[in-house]
Amino acid sequence: MSFLQIDRQGAVVTLTMNQPETRNPLTGNSAVAEFVAACAEISADMSIRAVIVTGAGTAFSTGGNVKDMQRFEDAALPPIAIADEYRTGIQRLPLALYKLEVPTIAAVNGPAIGAGCDLACMCDIRIASTQARFAESFIKLGLIPGDGGAWLLPRVVGRSKAAEMAFTGELLDARQALACGLVSQVVEPDQLLSAAQELAGRIAANPGPTLRLTKRLLREGEHLRLESLLELSAGYQALAHKTAQHAEAVQAFIDKRPPRFD
Secondary structure, eight states: OOSEEEEEETTEEEEEEOOGGGTOOSSSSSHHHHHHHHHHHHHHOTTOOEEEEEESTTOSBOOSOHHHHGGGGOTTSOHHHHHHHHHHTTTHHHHHHTTOSSOEEEEEOSEEETHHHHHHHHSSEEEEETTOEEEOGGGGGTOOOTTSHHHHHHHHHOHHHHHHHHHHOOOEEHHHHHHTTSOSEEEOGGGHHHHHHHHHHHHHTSOHHHHHHHHHHHHHTTTSOHHHHHHHHHHHHHHHHTSHHHHHHHHHHHHTSOOOOO
């Protein structure tokens, strides 16, 4: 059975991690390959304007498959082989999902632990159920965040809170996650998917090409100097001015009517 269940409603695609019996692990299965393939397909389809990532069952994702990690204890397996497995395995996930140009929403339905927490941070926006829990828990297994969490988490919650989470490995409940900015909304479990869909719909109501340019600009702004970002913004804005969607938005404003974006 496939790890990802892929559903589409209009311009919104929902990716549901669908191994609830094992709490949607991201290693020891086809999860990474399926996420990478889905991101490639979504990127190539300009009609898609928003993506929701969620989990089936009681967990969002509990991260790496701990039982599968036992094979790394084999004395015949050198560290360089393990490092290469990370590069060609789980590390492909942040490169695919974080760089996806379509806006993404993590609808965190339950525990998001270790790589599961980092998966949520790969998305642009996070909405949590009251049953959600978050932990950067690698330290509890004597490990470090091997999937990009050390880069992602400080950009979401700030350096101090990220350090606290990484050094203790302790759980945050949904209320604590909201307080530190890890999530932007907390809703009741039966309202989670509808809240994510409502937000995705508000996003998808906007012009697709400009949504992608805006997300790309936000990503570049995380590491560019202001002068460099302004120069990039000028180029992106020149592209935006030439889109049919911009022309329609301007005409709709003049005509005092809602715009009609294809």
